[in-house]
Amino acid sequence: MHDSSRSHDLGELSLDKLVACHECDLLMLKPELAPSERAECPRCGFELFSYQPHMLGRSLALVIAALLLYVPANFLPILQLRLLGQTTEDTVWSAVAALYESDLQGIAVVVFLCSMGIPLLKLLCQLVVLLSIRWDVGRGYGLLLYRIYHHLREWGMLEVYFMGILVSIVKLLSLADLAVGTGLACFICLLLVQVWLEITMSPHQVWEALSRGRAHASH
Amino acid sequence: MRAIDAGILVCPECHQLNRREENHDGLQCVRCGARVHARHPNSLGRTWALLLTAAILYIPANLLPIMTVSALGKGEPDTIMSGVVALVQMGSLPVALVVFVASILVPTFKLVGIALLLISVQRHQALSARQRILMFRFIEWIGRWSMLDIFVIATLVAVVNFGTLARVEPNLGAVAFATVVILTMLAATTFDPRLIWDNTESDDDHE
Numbered sequence A: 001m002h003d004s005s006r007s008h009d010l011g012e013l014s015l016d017k018l019v020a021c022h023e024c025d026l027l028m029l030k031p032e033l034a035p036s037e038r039a040e041c042p043r044c045g046f047e048l049f050s051y052q053p054h055m056l057g058r059s060l061a062l063v064i065a066a067l068l069l070y071v072p073a074n075f076l077p078i079l080q081l082r083l084l085g086q087t088t089e090d091t092v093w094s095a096v097a098a099l100y101e102s103d104l105q106g107i108a109v110v111v112f113l114c115s116m117g118i119p120l121l122k123l124l125c126q127l128v129v130l131l132s133i134r135w136d137v138g139r140g141y142g143l144l145l146y147r148i149y150h151h152l153r154e155w156g157m158l159e160v161y162f163m164g165i166l167v168s169i170v171k172l173l174s175l176a177d178l179a180v181g182t183g184l185a186c187f188i189c190l191l192l193v194q195v196w197l198e199i200t201m202s203p204h205q206v207w208e209a210l211s212r213g214r215a216h217a218s219h
Numbered sequence B: 001m002r003a004i005d006a007g008i009l010v011c012p013e014c015h016q017l018n019r020r021e022e023n024h025d026g027l028q029c030v031r032c033g034a035r036v037h038a039r040h041p042n043s044l045g046r047t048w049a050l051l052l053t054a055a056i057l058y059i060p061a062n063l064l065p066i067m068t069v070s071a072l073g074k075g076e077p078d079t080i081m082s083g084v085v086a087l088v089q090m091g092s093l094p095v096a097l098v099v100f101v102a103s104i105l106v107p108t109f110k111l112v113g114i115a116l117l118l119i120s121v122q123r124h125q126a127l128s129a130r131q132r133i134l135m136f137r138f139i140e141w142i143g144r145w146s147m148l149d150i151f152v153i154a155t156l157v158a159v160v161n162f163g164t165l166a167r168v169e170p171n172l173g174a175v176a177f178a179t180v181v182i183l184t185m186l187a188a189t190t191f192d193p194r195l196i197w198d199n200t201e202s203d204d205d206h207e
Helices: A004-012 A055-075 A092-101 A105-135 A139-155 A158-173 A182-200 A203-218 B043-063 B080-089 B093-123 B129-159 B172-190 B194-198 B202-206
Strands: A018-020 A027-029 A038-040 A047-050 A079-083 A086-090 A177-180 B008-010 B017-019 B067-071 B074-078 B166-170
Touching: A018 B008, A018 B017, A047 A203, A055 A092, A055 A105, A055 A182, A055 A203, A079 A158, A079 B129, A086 A092, A086 B129, A092 A105, A092 B129, A105 A139, A105 A158, A105 A182, A105 A203, A105 B129, A105 B172, A139 A203, A139 B129, A158 A177, A158 A182, A158 B080, A158 B093, A158 B129, B043 B080, B043 B093, B043 B172, B067 B129, B074 B080, B080 B093, B093 B129, B093 B172, B093 B194, B129 B166, B129 B172, B129 B194
Parallel strands: none
Antiparallel strands: A018 A027, A038 A047, A079 A086, A079 A177, B008 B017, B067 B074, B067 B166
């Protein structure tokens, strides 16, 4: 075929001039990106990478904000229900505890991991990775933690949990006297900050920063 | 041209390119140290195994009650479907629709969709690569939303807790349902989307 020679050339080029799509394995010349630009695979449309200006500082600020919100979001009351003079409260943590006291501990573990455990681990991984880049220490651990972060990524389900709270509110409205608590506001803020953080912390920039440090160290 | 044809392997975790070495199967990524394979090892077999387990558990997940709402000592078990019906009867159609989509439509669509992807890769045919990659991305993205009902149960169990007056308790169906969601999410990660493109000839258009 006419382009087999060109294909051959592509394979001969140095690896840092190339990029391959993670989802369809198409091999391409690496594009140069200006700040705020993003590159997509021409064949399948997968985002190859995006370039976020001031990635490090902005991500650090967002991680710290998220960690500060984490405690009130999980331990302040989200809903309060009044029925014949009795009041009950729901926090993310008390939901886990209540499930654990029923005879289905497995469900309690799943809910704990998806709503509290994994979101916290993700934030801590991100914090350590960003600090290791900023202070130029422990990049090996940074790489390991960032790998762990990518495995945990889709198992943190704050936005699904938020939807679950909304559905519960609708179910309870007709039954009893319902009030929303400050915990809900904190939870929504945590959710928004976390989504913003995931957009800001562009993976390819983080990987490059982590590997650059290691190359320096080994010389 | 595919990276694999140029003897280049993409790291599954950090997407770094690695040159394939001769007579070397278990390559380690030069950047992050993860194991690098041309394609996920035994992707089809693993995905089938997870998918079939999920399909079997899908039956108790839908038939067994997921929670019991008891008021004044009188308990009423709820299955996933009866929860949706109750929401319709309360008149909150939009919410009923959200729960119906998340708890019934999505898990069913995922089971069928992943099976279709596997079959089309194994038989080298049917849907176009673009249709299949869109389906795969949709399945991968939507999977976690099926956990919705589990979080509703968690919230209700915590807040509706008035002793004999009114209480909500989780039931075995919830365990089966959560397991189905987790298994189908795992099935989406073990499936290697690059297999979709491996048996198409449309490479040449994009160099």
